[in-house]
Amino acid sequence: MELMIELSTHFSIFIYKKDPKSTWDGGIRLKNYSEEISKESIALYLCSPNLQRILSYDYKRKLLCIKCTLEPNMKSIELPIANISDDLQYHIDFVSRFRWVSENKFLIASPWGYEKLYEIIDDANLIEIGAGQIPCFSDLSVASQIYFEQESLEIGNLKKRLIRKHQALKRLRSVIGDQDVTKIYETLFSIDYNVEGGKGKFVSDTSFSLFQWNLLDEIKLNQRQAQDLDNSILTELCLNILPGCQTLLHVLQEKPQQLLEIISRISICSDTFEMPFIKDLEGKTPLHYCVENKISTTAELLVEYLSQAPLDHHSRDIIDIIPNLISMQIPSIVKYFDARILQTEQMAQLNRGCIIHSESVDWGMVPSSIWDNSNNIQQKIFVEQGQLKRGQFETEVDLNILDLPHLHQLSHRDCNEFFKALKDIKEESVEFQLFELKSIRMLIEYHWPLTKKFTIKKLWWFFLYLLLFWIYTNFTDTLLVYEDTLSTVIWIMNLVALFLLSGYFLLNECRQISSVGASSYFKDPWNYIDFPPPLIVITIAIVSFAGIDSWEAPFKSVGSLFMWLKLLYFLRLYDSTGYLIRMIVKVIFRMKTFLLLLLITITAVADAFISIQVDDAQEYNGFFGFVWHRIKIFFAAVTQTYFLILGGDQFTVGDGFEIFATFLTIFSTLFVMIVMLNLLISIVGEIYGKVQENMINESYQEKATIISENQYLIPQEELDKISKEPNQLLLIATTKGFKMNxxxxxxxxxxxxxxxxxxxxxxxxxxxxxxxxxxxxxxxxxxxxxxxxxxxxxxxxxxxxx
Incomplete structure (x- = not known):
């Protein structure tokens, strides 16, 4: 279908449709069309490319909407902007930030330069499919239009030309989401026909200059030093986007000294400049290459530099390597996370309300778009004024956005890898300071209620499992001595129930291995308590049905030990018991060296006692019988020495060695019981002090560990409820007093x-x-x-x- 549009001098619009006979049908005049918004430009940018939709203003409802040109009576689609003013000029300003991308897609930008891409579905609904911040938007905002009829640039105005290329490239790749190489190069290399308002000569408009490309190569080859260049040249050098979408940061990744000189003089962002930090055509930023090549010096410089960046500058491009940066133990990563709580102009205006607090914390957290309708934001994060309960009141609040994409979505791979990295942080490392940061604590607290809820659901099944096993080992197994039908039926039912529950828990462990990976799974000591019980119970069931009674008792004993120890895992969920369990685990791990010394001392005393015992080799069956006897004697002596230092009976020795045996007894009690055990008390006290000092940070790391381990327990439909929109971030509301020192x-x-x-x-x-x-x-x-x-x-x- 071919359409033609006619715009009269009185701003009346007619739509004509061409029939198969190549004649134009009578025009359809659009009624209630706003002349005011048409006057903003002579370009027909208000119409979609196929002329079937047009942006208009509804005078009755006082809002912008999209109408169908061929069917004027069809219901219009309201534009998704905050209607905070009835002033027509307010809506005209939005028109200047509107652009059709295709027949059913359009772009619209906020007053501070955050643009969104919407798609029209079923001629009635809008869905957001892309979003991003426009670089150097303040430079664009002075123009009447940001997409059409932009300011005509002089031939030599290289800086603004490079900025526009950066804006267009980011819009194409990040907002529209088009990674086609041909379209990327069409964006980077074009012809400027608008020199001197279209009266000048045509200019080859590229994203780099040949002179500066050569200059960059000279710096890379150490033929020229960055310190010899003035700031204006360095600024333009930073804005160059070379073929392959490589920037100065890509080229100089292996030259940290040159890079340091440049970034120390050129701020990452100002009103008229923003450092491009983009992926090349291989999908890698400069930081990706630093991680791959283990260039920690450059990575440290870049992370420090990026911590000063504005909202949505680079976060979506590097979020996948954040776990790698944590693992590289880069000190500036702490500063980076601390700086990613940012605020927009819209959020700064929403500074009063009664916060809907998240569970057990003093702040509110919800997924939200960086630019959303103000009413939607208030409904998400604040209690409505008419629904305030007793004790609730409005206060001054800080509304911020956490510029860490995907980390609030547990179903996303980046989020899973991030929590794995938090779990693996060592207490003595610099990265342990991450748990002191507001941003990290809020992410953990955001995911904690859902993880805790479904882990506790697993706990109830384990209680049933433990109860059935306890009944089996203490009651059911002994019922078989009565040899009646009822006892046999109870015995079989108990074993079958245990077998089925063992399969359930074994399946859960296999799901966890699949989720976190085998290497990560077996690195966690807690999994050595989780994995054996179902295997042991299945073995007991098989041994019992097979009638191998001699093997059943040891398996029941070991199974009982592991089943009760597994309760400690679930007690980590609660602050009161989790603190004590962390203390126990740390004491055990820190005692490794001490226990080795204690074992050597006990073995030395035991061997000394064995040496003064009389033993006749002829009483045993040959050489091997005597050797086996002496081995058993040795281990028995070690056990008896252990009990001796705890106040047990003295060794029995041969005649004439009583005095020497008394000396060994006194030595063992003095050295081992008094010196070594008091040393143990000192070690435990030291560990207690360290745990007490880092109690809150360790508590957050424990929560991060449980989130990483147990996210597979959360059903997918629950995860989907958290955030359905791909471009959302975590919105955080805190009271003003929260920052008071x-x-x-x-x-x-x-x-x-x-x-x-x-x-x-x-x-x-x-x-x-x-x-x-x-x-x-x-x-x-x-x-x-x-x-x-x-x-x-x-x-x-x-x-x-x-």
Whole structure:
């Protein structure tokens, strides 16, 4: 179908349709079409490429909408923007940031330069399919249109030309999502027909200049030093996007000294400049190459540099290698995460409300788009004014966005790898400071309720499993001595139930191996407690049905031990017990060297006792019988020495060696029981102090570990509810007082006490006698004490949060 549009001098619009006989049918005039928004440009950018849809203004509802040109009576589609003003100029400003991409897709940008790509579905609904921040938007915002009729550039205005290429490339690859190489090169290399308003000569408009490309090669080959170039040349050099989508940062990744000189002089972002940090045509940023080639020096420089970047500058391009950067132990990664809590102009205006708190924390967290309807944001994060309950009230709030894409989506691979990296951080490493950061703690707290919920569901099944096993080992197995039908039926039912539950738990462990990988699974000590019980119970069932009674008792004993120890795993979910379990685990791991020394000492004493025992080799059956006997004697002596130092019986020795045996006994009790065991107490005390010092950080790492291990337990439909939109980030709301430090609390306390003192002085002057002053003084003194205690409590609470 061919259509033709006619725009009259009075801004009336007619649509004509061509029939098969090559004649044009009578035009359809669009009614209620806004002349005001048409006056903004002579270009017909309001119509879709096929002329079947047009952007218009609904005067009755006072909003922008998309109408069908061929069927004017069809219901219009409201534009997804915040209608915070009825002023027509407010909506006209949005029109200047609108562009059709195809017949059913369009772009629209926010006042601060965050653009979204929408698709029209079923002629009635809109879905967001892409979004991104426009680089150097302040440079564009001075123009009446950001997509059409842009400012005509002079031939030599290289900086602005390079900035426009960066803007167009990011829009194509990040917002529209088109990675076609041909279209990328068409964007980077084009012809500028608009020089001097279209009157000048045509200019080859490329994303780099040949002179600066050669200059960059000279710096790479050390034929020229970056310090010899002035800032204007370095700025243009940074904006060059070479063939293959490589930038200065790609080229100089192996030259950290040259790179340091450049980035120390050129800020990553300003009103008129933004450093391109993009993927090349192989899908790799400069940081990807640093990780692959293990260039930690350059990686450190780049991470430090990127920590100063604005919102949506690079985060989507490097989020997949964040776990690798943590593993590389780059110190600046701590600063980077601390700097990724950012704010937009829209969020700064939403600064008051009653926060819908997340579970067990003092802040609210919800997935949200960087640019969303203000009403939608308020409904997500604030309690509605008409629904405030007793004790709830509005406060001053800080609304921020966490610029770490996908890390709030447990079903996403990047999120899984990130929590694995958090789990593997060593306490003594610099990266352990990550658990002190607000951004990391909020991510952990966001995922914790859902993980805890489904881990506890698994706990109830384990309680049933443990109960059935306990009944079997203590009651059911002994019922067989009665040899009646009822006892046999109970025995079989118990074993079958245990067998089925063992299969369920074994399947869960296999799912976890598939989720985290075999190498990661078997590195975790807790899995050596999780994996054996179902295997042992299945073995017991097989041995019992096979009638091999001699093997059943050892398996039951080991199975009981592991089953009860597995309870410790679930107790990690709770703060009160998790703290003690972490203490036990750390004591055991830190005692490895001490236990080795203790074992050597016990073995030495045991061997000394064996040497003074009389043993006749002729009493045993040959050489091998005697050797086997001596081996058993040796291990028995080690066991008896262990009990001896705990106050057990003395060894029995041959005649004439009683005095020497007494000496060995005194030595073992003095050295082992007094010296070594007191040393053990000292070690435990030291470990307790360290655990106490890092208690909160270790608690968050424990939660991160459980999230990493147990995310496979969460059903996919639950994960899909968290965030359905691919371009969403985590929106965080905190009260203003949340940032208050101890100094500010003390200042407020002093101000309060001074005010109370002034009131007291006024009352003393006004009241006529001491009898009337006395109760007032007592009451004021009481309130001062209460306020002082309350403020001290607030100060300690704030310090604990920080």
């Amino acid at each position: 101890a100094t500010e609390v003390e200042e407020r306390q002093d101000q309060l006490l001074q005010r109370i003192k002034k009131i007291e002085e006024i009352l003393e002057r006004k009241l006529p006698n001491e009898e009337m002053k006395k109760p007032v003084k007592m009451q004021m003194s009481r309130r001062t004490g209460l306020r002082s205690q309350n403020t001290s409590f607030q100060r300690s609470t704030i310090l604990e949060r920080q």
